[in-house]
């Protein structure tokens with residue numbers, strides 16, 4: 001077994017254990033392997049072992065890997081901030097966009113999405129209300145949701161942008177147990193939105209290498225794990 005396979009199996013085991021401890025059904029959480037800065041060959045190796053979902057932060061890097069690995073049936077997740085002028089490289093090209101955080105981006109994505117197609121999206125919430133982080137502030141979430149629903153920018157069914165749930169990236173210092181309150185807060189925000197707008201919102205994208213166990217216990221449906229699978233990220237040249 002390669003070290004990569006060993007680490008990947010370790011995360012799958014950790015995830016299964018967290019599901020069990022939380023009394024959740026086995027397989028209720030999806031593992032998104034975050035492969036940013038790691039070579040396409042690592043992705044191909046994990047794909048052969050059965051890993052389906054991969055997350056990338058940078059649109060150009062993701063598009064290059066999509067091209068290099070076309071035909072492997074990978075589900076690509078866009079998990080980094082998206083500049084409005086990059087909408088054309090995202091719309092219709094990812095299984096799920098985790099980082100929709102403004103109406104302007106929704107409009108740009110819609111303009112670029114081929115007619116009749118559906119692009120699944122999550123709203124990114126700046127759950128720690130950090131100045132430097134992207135995402136909509138918790139206090140502005142309901143208003144943004146209302147604006148986008150009323151404006152026909154998102155819907156629960158598609159075609160167009162189909163809103164599937166929420167995503168967060170808690171403050172960096174908040175790993176492990178310290179991240180738990182943020183995960184709980186995201187879940188409660190989801191529950192509130194869901195009731196208020198009558199939307200299903202089944203997905204919660206939360207949990208990374210340092211805190212995915214806590215995220216699973218707090219209701220995550222998708223964990224985004226990089227370092228624990230691929231090792232430390234190579235520094236970008």
Ligand SMILES: *Cc1c(COP(=O)(O)O)cnc(C)c1O
Pocket residue numbers: 034036057079080169208209210224225226227228
């Ligand atoms: C890099 C990144 C991850 C993975 O982080 P690790 O700590 O390496 O597991 C998850 N989510 C987002 C948004 C990221 O940018």
